Amino acid sequence: MARRDAVDAVTVFERLGSHGVLPVVELDRAADAVPLGEALAAGGLPCLEITFRTDAAVAAVERLRRALPELLVAAGTVRTVDEARRAADAGAHVVVSPGLDRSVVAWCLDRGLPVLPGVQTPTEVMAATALGLDVLKFFPARIAGGPDAVAALAGPFPTVRFVPTGGIGSADLGAYLRLPTVIACGGTWLADRAAIADGDFGRVTRLAADAAATVADVRRT
Numbered sequence: 001m002a003r004r005d006a007v008d009a010v011t012v013f014e015r016l017g018s019h020g021v022l023p024v025v026e027l028d029r030a031a032d033a034v035p036l037g038e039a040l041a042a043g044g045l046p047c048l049e050i051t052f053r054t055d056a057a058v059a060a061v062e063r064l065r066r067a068l069p070e071l072l073v074a075a076g077t078v079r080t081v082d083e084a085r086r087a088a089d090a091g092a093h094v095v096v097s098p099g100l101d102r103s104v105v106a107w108c109l110d111r112g113l114p115v116l117p118g119v120q121t122p123t124e125v126m127a128a129t130a131l132g133l134d135v136l137k138f139f140p141a142r143i144a145g146g147p148d149a150v151a152a153l154a155g156p157f158p159t160v161r162f163v164p165t166g167g168i169g170s171a172d173l174g175a176y177l178r179l180p181t182v183i184a185c186g187g188t189w190l191a192d193r194a195a196i197a198d199g200d201f202g203r204v205t206r207l208a209a210d211a212a213a214t215v216a217d218v219r220r221t
Helices: 009-019 030-042 057-067 081-090 102-110 122-130 146-153 173-177 193-197 201-220
Strands: 021-025 047-051 072-076 094-096 135-138 161-164 185-187
Touching (some): 009 072, 009 094, 030 201, 057 081, 072 081, 081 094
16 A cells, blocks of 8 residues: 655645646556656646546556655546545545545545536535535546636635646647636546557656646736
């Protein structure tokens, strides 16, 4: 079992906000986790979300936490308390879920494990804030209205911050990041399964560097 740093949600989300982009990765082989993490960090994004969609996810999180302790490692597509427990035992810094499951949120909060559940509607945002959360995943971002939808939620929920994810690419990254309520964007375009399978980690580094440059450009203006 990997060691999870004793950090609170504020610290985790400050770190995520400083990076501006959270690469979302589906790994078929745990052995790819460390070279992938190294490639992302070399491009200026020392963070990633390992989705719990494959059997390699738990081992991938464990390897990253042991080999690259400076990386921010999220466990994604967590849908049950059992998956949240496995993510915590593997050492994940934060649990990311596609939706708002109260049992998952409560389990994480009871253990001091930051949690980022997915929301899409004002009703879901209200339910999440009632649980004490103020940083939420907006998912699936593109088909749910994109930057305009995130901007609209800022009116009734000015203190809530969002991590839009789903259908975001390099072309529209800046439009999300310019919104004051967006701390970061999640995206799969930085490390697709084909590049990982081919061992093309140089491509991953180049895409990460491009994304990090976009973050820097937006925040300079």
